Amino acid sequence: MVGIVKRNIKLTIEYDGSAYFGWQSQNGHHATVQETVLKAIQKATGEKVILRGASRTDTGVHAFGQVANFHSLSTLPPERLRAAFNDYLPHDIIIRKAEDVPDKFNAQFKAKAKTYCYTIVTGATSSALQRHFSYYLKGRALDLKAMRKAARYLIGRHDFSALGSAAERNRRHHNIRTIYSVNIKEATTMFNGFSIRNIYGRENRIIQIIVKGKGFLYNMVRTIVGTLLLVGKGKILPEDVKKILKSRDRNKAGPTMPPHGLCLLKIEY
């Protein structure tokens, strides 16, 4: 093997996370996305590789644009590799793109920005067709203006201990992260581009919270959403989010929202 230069291959991966225990391998105890992709690579190339993923998405979280990379001796063109991987993958995981990248590219450590979207359906009834991809909030008219005001306190470089998971709470110096933007919008079209107004009338609304940052603590996006929802429901004031952040106390923030409303949209390098 000495002297043989391996290619570095970048994958862009879409998955429905419903059936998986998240991205990260768990020593084979549960089906994870990473393991499933690894097995497909092994079947297609005969190689056992190390697959580095950009985001350690949690159980039930979805992705349109997870990114991962691995080194390979395969001589197949990227298009052929992609086709072979997809042949070995179940229908809920799809390699959207396979491309050769410079040797130093590392999906895990070189990401410049990660964008996640959390989708909330509000109204008197939930949605059967969107139930796996949205969180249902019964009959609530959310105050989007207040939520947007609160979100502004999160932009920038902060110690996010108050919004990170318990596991990370004690490592304070590790809890500094940078958020680039938090967009809160009402979707006008839904799954398949149908107009929400046409289908649901005024009964249901679909609210999306799109968070872009350099990186996130474990559960951080879902806790940001849980905290912004407290503001949207009028339970706390927008200014309280600033205080929560400053407190570095996880108990002061809102709940960690369920995973199925969360989707990893894209990773930028």
Add this chain to the structure above:
Amino acid sequence: MVGIVKRNIKLTIEYDGSAYFGWQSQNGHHATVQETVLKAIQKATGEKVILRGASRTDTGVHAFGQVANFHSLSTLPPERLRAAFNDYLPHDIIIRKAEDVPDKFNAQFKAKAKTYCYTIVTGATSSALQRHFSYYLKGRALDLKAMRKAARYLIGRHDFSALGSAAERNRRHHNIRTIYSVNIKEATTMFNGFSIRNIYGRENRIIQIIVKGKGFLYNMVRTIVGTLLLVGKGKILPEDVKKILKSRDRNKAGPTMPPHGLCLLKIEY
């Protein structure tokens, strides 16, 4: 019971058809949407009712706006009935609306228009997140202009024997139906209002064929789509659709497309 006037209640129902053997009850051999809703009504009201559905959607077909009606002695307000039904329904079926309607309203026989949408994802890879709600056509650039031209031959009142199912083929006088419109469009946003271009780049397109008519033969929408796809792929000419229709010969038309791409959008009265 003599002299007691029952209310007539209209339901608007959304469902993910993936787990059901269609709408129509099959004497309990398989789970159907109609049976599942009937059981919820029985649990909520204590009544055994007759539930008339507007569209006999097939195994695996979805609905945003199926309509059904039943007569009831319940004195609960419609909002309360809806909530009770939804409490007893699984998450893949939702009663969106319950309303009192005049006694003569009959969901099955009084429909003025039914609108269905068939969704097709084209490109080098399919979509993991939309796989239950769209048909994947590998790598095909469809000629939408030719498809639209072909679709015009279907508008109006015709004998649709060539596009109906075998079971109905021999009852020629029953095979006359009226189609109001066939719209073929490329969706720009997808599930949750994300821009398709943003997520998928130029690699994937989502094509929707929306058919509105007074009524349809069994499998007719799916066969119309199969035939229009032959045109879109350049295998037949738009004018051939006119000939196929005239022939009244089911063997001349395209294939019946798989059910999971089909969704009943709405019923108008």
